[in-house]
Amino acid sequence: MAIKTEEMVLNMGPQHPSTHGVLRLELILEGEIIQKVTPHIGYLHRCFEKHCEAMTYPQIIPYTDRMDYLAAMYNEFGYVIGVEKLLGIQVPERVEYIRVIMGELQRIASHLVAIGTYGADIGAMTPFLFAFRDREVILNLFEITCGARMLYNYIWVGGLSHDLHPDFVRLTREFITYFRPKIVEMNELLTTNRIFIERTANVGILPLETAINFGITGPMLRGSGFKWDLRKDDTYSVYNRFDFNIPIGEGKVGTVGDCWDRYYVRILEMGESLRLIEQALDQLPEGNVTSAIPKRIKPPVGSVYTRVENPRGELGYFIISNGTTSPFRVKVRGPSFVNLGIMDVLCKNHMVADVIAILGSVDIVLGEVDR
Amino acid sequence: MKSAEEIFNILKENFNDNIKELVKQPVDPYILCDPLKINEISLFLLSNEGLLFDNLMNLSGVDDANGMSTTTGSITTIEGGTLSVYYHMESTKFRHKVVLRVSTPREKPEASSVALVWRSADWHEREAFDLLGINFLNHPDLRRILMPYDWEAGYPLRKDYANPEFYHGMKVPY
Amino acid sequence: MSYLDAQFDDNIIIAKVDDLFNWARLSSLWQVGFGLACCAIEMMATSASHYDFDRFGVIPRPSPRQSDIIIISGTVTLKMALRVKRLYEQMPDPKYVISMGSCSNCGGPYWEHGYHVLKGVDRVVPVDVYVPGCPPRPEALLEGLMKLQEKVRNESVVKKSA
Numbered sequence A: 001m002a003i004k005t006e007e008m009v010l011n012m013g014p015q016h017p018s019t020h021g022v023l024r025l026e027l028i029l030e031g032e033i034i035q036k037v038t039p040h041i042g043y044l045h046r047c048f049e050k051h052c053e054a055m056t057y058p059q060i061i062p063y064t065d066r067m068d069y070l071a072a073m074y075n076e077f078g079y080v081i082g083v084e085k086l087l088g089i090q091v092p093e094r095v096e097y098i099r100v101i102m103g104e105l106q107r108i109a110s111h112l113v114a115i116g117t118y119g120a121d122i123g124a125m126t127p128f129l130f131a132f133r134d135r136e137v138i139l140n141l142f143e144i145t146c147g148a149r150m151l152y153n154y155i156w157v158g159g160l161s162h163d164l165h166p167d168f169v170r171l172t173r174e175f176i177t178y179f180r181p182k183i184v185e186m187n188e189l190l191t192t193n194r195i196f197i198e199r200t201a202n203v204g205i206l207p208l209e210t211a212i213n214f215g216i217t218g219p220m221l222r223g224s225g226f227k228w229d230l231r232k233d234d235t236y237s238v239y240n241r242f243d244f245n246i247p248i249g250e251g252k253v254g255t256v257g258d259c260w261d262r263y264y265v266r267i268l269e270m271g272e273s274l275r276l277i278e279q280a281l282d283q284l285p286e287g288n289v290t291s292a293i294p295k296r297i298k299p300p301v302g303s304v305y306t307r308v309e310n311p312r313g314e315l316g317y318f319i320i321s322n323g324t325t326s327p328f329r330v331k332v333r334g335p336s337f338v339n340l341g342i343m344d345v346l347c348k349n350h351m352v353a354d355v356i357a358i359l360g361s362v363d364i365v366l367g368e369v370d371r
Numbered sequence B: 001m002k003s004a005e006e007i008f009n010i011l012k013e014n015f016n017d018n019i020k021e022l023v024k025q026p027v028d029p030y031i032l033c034d035p036l037k038i039n040e041i042s043l044f045l046l047s048n049e050g051l052l053f054d055n056l057m058n059l060s061g062v063d064d065a066n067g068m069s070t071t072t073g074s075i076t077t078i079e080g081g082t083l084s085v086y087y088h089m090e091s092t093k094f095r096h097k098v099v100l101r102v103s104t105p106r107e108k109p110e111a112s113s114v115a116l117v118w119r120s121a122d123w124h125e126r127e128a129f130d131l132l133g134i135n136f137l138n139h140p141d142l143r144r145i146l147m148p149y150d151w152e153a154g155y156p157l158r159k160d161y162a163n164p165e166f167y168h169g170m171k172v173p174y
Numbered sequence C: 001m002s003y004l005d006a007q008f009d010d011n012i013i014i015a016k017v018d019d020l021f022n023w024a025r026l027s028s029l030w031q032v033g034f035g036l037a038c039c040a041i042e043m044m045a046t047s048a049s050h051y052d053f054d055r056f057g058v059i060p061r062p063s064p065r066q067s068d069i070i071i072i073s074g075t076v077t078l079k080m081a082l083r084v085k086r087l088y089e090q091m092p093d094p095k096y097v098i099s100m101g102s103c104s105n106c107g108g109p110y111w112e113h114g115y116h117v118l119k120g121v122d123r124v125v126p127v128d129v130y131v132p133g134c135p136p137r138p139e140a141l142l143e144g145l146m147k148l149q150e151k152v153r154n155e156s157v158v159k160k161s162a
Helices: A048-054 A057-065 A072-087 A093-121 A125-146 A168-191 A194-200 A208-213 A219-223 A259-283 A335-340 A343-347 A352-362 A366-370 B004-018 B038-047 B121-132 C017-026 C038-047 C078-090 C102-106 C138-153
Strands: A007-012 A024-030 A033-040 A302-310 A313-321 A329-333 B019-023 B030-033 B055-063 B068-072 B075-079 B082-090 B097-105 B110-112 B135-137 C069-073 C096-100 C129-131
Touching (some): A024 A352, A033 A352, A048 A329, A072 A093, A072 A313, A093 A125, A093 A168, A093 A352, A125 A168, A125 C038, A168 A259, A194 A259, A208 A219, A219 A259, A219 A313, A219 A352, A302 B055, A313 A335, A313 B082, A329 B055, A343 A352, B004 B019, B004 B030, B004 B038, B004 B097, B038 B097, B055 B121, B097 B110, B121 B135, C017 C138, C038 C069, C038 C096, C069 C078, C096 C102, C096 C138, C129 C138
Parallel strands (some): B030 B097, B110 B135, C096 C129
Antiparallel strands (some): A024 A033, A302 A313, A313 A329, B019 B030, B055 B082, B068 B075
């Protein structure tokens, strides 16, 4: 006869070093085994959508930065694509290329934080320090471009706030040659580390059908073995001109769709981003980046849904315009918001310590979950 | 890959009066549906062999603010009119997309829940309930999600929302 | 070399109680490992390589009961404010608060339409140092920490500082 134990409710967060911000998880345990996980969010609800209704179109861009603060460039990118679609304007080629370069640099920076903190969460402090060392180099590139380290307000509707710094191309090429060996170093340090594999392989397996039904996107969906990347599958900007692969989880050390796969997809994506940046730098055309910025942004009545492949997945903006200078309604489909919804399925029948490993592999940013 | 017109015609054949019209606008056309039948329509869209809309990209609640607006002092109240919900979905197999819209009266905003059709709708619907007060019938767990559970000052994204002066003794306005 | 110093061996240093306590406190300000929003990433960058918070004796502690300072790094919402207050109350005396970034100073960009944002963390806990910026650079946070150290240096066990 099986021993009956009493259910125990355990609260994780909002102040918990591994919940990546202010997330509260309510765990229902039987012994050490998790029966149910209920995420409680909203501790960082900053009323983004209300601000959109009060601000004009260009004024919203700094607020989009503050949603997913690890991938601020990409948030601006998605938003301006939506507004440009509503306005029906074309932007110069040079602007598109610079946007792609910035977006991919941002993807590397964001993945570095994800990987570094993932290591730190499950007990490896050194990868965290290594990742932040390399991230500083990217932040310096952003800093010489627009003066800010994290929240840029760089990509504007119809153009960019500044052209590139004269040294930018040279420094970015230097960064690419600097960073390639660092990915190998990270693989030696963390990816193939026996302890790391024990903690992550065969943990939190996400089957593909479940993932699609839950609306999971980004590295999580690709970790489950589905080749789905909006840069290729619903292409935008100039992504169709570049040659790059979409890495997917193959279950190299465990089962397809486990935490290690999701982690390894991010590592491989950094390499692909480097390739994209290299090609974009080679093809970078000359031109004026501020010439197409409209003097007065007043889109016609209508609505649009645009989506881009953010480092965390599908970032969608649903913008309704009523013909005035500020939108009638903006709804953001944050990838972390949707991805976090699957925590209960992933954590079921795992140990308490695995929650940290699973949550880290989901890679959430609470600013975008709560908006 | 099917266009919005083709999908509209398929839906019209199967649900006749519950599908109202196809609204054409410059970027994304949308199909206006009956709010209480949206779960059946969704299930059809998901399971039909030729459609297979397996991915609900987004679900957004919108305050249409099309009722009578009266302003007394600094307080605006809107009476009548509708609240809407927009559904953006796509098929990962056929790569086609469609937008559905349902409108429900502001006094009694009710739509049937699609959370059991696409699990991703679960939190989106909770958010629409939290911020706009749209009641999703048969939702498995309809609670506030972003605002505190004990928030009593109404639904913040409605256009006539007024902020309270205090919450738990903390001053809310600047 | 004072008269007192000459009375003892080389290894004994005479100091005022105030100076000794203050020196010990200001050079091991343990911080609650706690991040709120965008500023938390800059706080993490400050404690990681390049800026290295450790050299000031700032080490993140997971529990508020073992910490001396709390850095309010980011937007405090109404839902979170109650938890911030509880965290602050769990810390043992002497305790210090650094408010990092515009949001926790005064509401920042959310001051007007933020229906769910607390306009300044000083409405729930007392703040020692305000660091401006959105988000403040790591250098600015280090400057804020040094300002706090200056404040600690001038404290007195018996006389309460203003």
